[in-house]
Amino acid sequence: MTKSDVNTYTTVFHVVDNDRDGRITGMEARNMFLSWKLPREILKQVWDLSDQDSDGMLTLREFCIALYLMERHRQRSTLPKSLPDLLRFDEALLQATGLPAAVYAGPTWQQNPGNHSALNNR
Numbered sequence: 001m002t003k004s005d006v007n008t009y010t011t012v013f014h015v016v017d018n019d020r021d022g023r024i025t026g027m028e029a030r031n032m033f034l035s036w037k038l039p040r041e042i043l044k045q046v047w048d049l050s051d052q053d054s055d056g057m058l059t060l061r062e063f064c065i066a067l068y069l070m071e072r073h074r075q076r077s078t079l080p081k082s083l084p085d086l087l088r089f090d091e092a093l094l095q096a097t098g099l100p101a102a103v104y105a106g107p108t109w110q111q112n113p114g115n116h117s118a119l120n121n122r
């Protein structure tokens with residue numbers, strides 16, 4: 001996945017996320033998914049592959065994966081049986097959305113705004 005892919009997907013994400021809660025529900029995704037005119041079972045497979053925590057909603061990260069899989073399917077008509085590690089740890093995607101675990105570690109580094117030296121040390 002390239003950075004410009006991720007940028008495009010992010011733009012689509014914000015359009016599709018009607019209530020702006022940062023998650024795409026099945027309802028929100030429906031029209032966009034249908035506009036791809038893929039068979040229903042493919043859409044279901046794409047959704048299941050992308051929804052990594054199976055909460056029935058897609059985060060930005062999961063949504064990027066979904067769009068990527070649909071584009072890939074359109075080009076080559078194949079879907080992976082399970083999500084390849086290559087995609088799970090895709091560099092452009094991680095840069096844009098962070099590691100999945102970072103979601104839960106959110107507040108701790110806001111408490112130390114002055115302590116960025118370790119992060120900035122290149």
Ligand SMILES: [Ca+2]
Binds near residue numbers: 028
């Ligand atoms: Ca939403």
Ligand SMILES: [Ca+2]
Binds near residue numbers: 053055058059
């Ligand atoms: Ca999810």
